[in-house]
Amino acid sequence: MISHAHLDHSGNLLSLSKGKPVIAGSEMTREVTADLLRDMVRIKQMNGRKSPYTTRDVANIEACWWTRSSIALPGMSVNMHPAGHVAGANMISIEAEGRKILYTGDFCLHDTEILDGSRPKTLSRDYDVLIAESTYGGTVRPRRTELVNQFLGQILATIERKGNVLIPAFAFHRTQEIAKTVDRAMEDGRLPDYNVYMISNLAHKITRHFNRYKHYFNEEITDQRQPFNYRHVRWLRRTEQIKEPAIVICTSGFGHAGASFHLLTEWGQDENNSVVISSGYLPPDSPLKVAKEKGELVNGTEIIPMKAEIEHIELSGHADQNELVQLVKALNPKKTFLVHGEPEQAKALSEKISEMTEVYIPNRSEAYVI
């Protein structure tokens, strides 16, 4: 059962691909997961690394995928519930042998620009076991509207000094969400007209699913004919086609490679430009993290000083501590297992909810009988 297409939840599917597994998940998750896995296989082959998997294995995964939101198996029923977080993300509830379990996957209760948050009222109550993410278990985050204002404010300040804005983003969901936010702000007049580009073949491919399966999104999006055909944002294949000054949304999300690494090198040296990081998590060695913390970029043997303004505005679609507590209150589970969080985040959440439910923070591969 796959909650959503992010590779930390779906990447391991390739190891099941040689058999005939039954995979359950939403249609959007199937389409995007297949695109991401094909891209992963292709990059490995391009880098000359040996991979035991081919695109044929990805096709097998697609063929074994059930997309119904309700599945009845002998002695067991499985139900999917919209989780917010990213397009197609689901919470998964399982009833079997007289037990009720809910796995949240990654989720959020608050609405974002293109997606409604998860609605706990539509779930049943009194679960025997809740398996919940705890990414922001110890953190109370600013309101979403505040973050979006900050994001648009940073873009506007850069436009006013005729600078370039680089926005490294993941090909799935964040790219489309940011493009739609900028597009809408230009329609509303919150931002003036400016060159806006997206550079990522993978994001381009994934955007087609966003237009096709628009019922996953909020009402405003569903009401539009082709909601992700933007009015102000143009697709480019290469950075050479950019007409400066410009706002560019591009991969890779951590700045390791592709257009984002190239533009970080080129634009990072000018103080009129800015780089907006939207990802919550940054790997310690990623160029964006090093640029933000040390003010430099390492390119082979060369160290380039970063003069551009680097702003980190976390637009991530995860529940924060308040939302996690709200979910536990609404569902009233007997036992709660906290996963998908750094130990200190999980511990902080555990302290908040320990009077409502028995809390466990399992180690990797640890087994529990429920």
Ligand SMILES: [Zn+2]
């Ligand atoms: Zn995720």
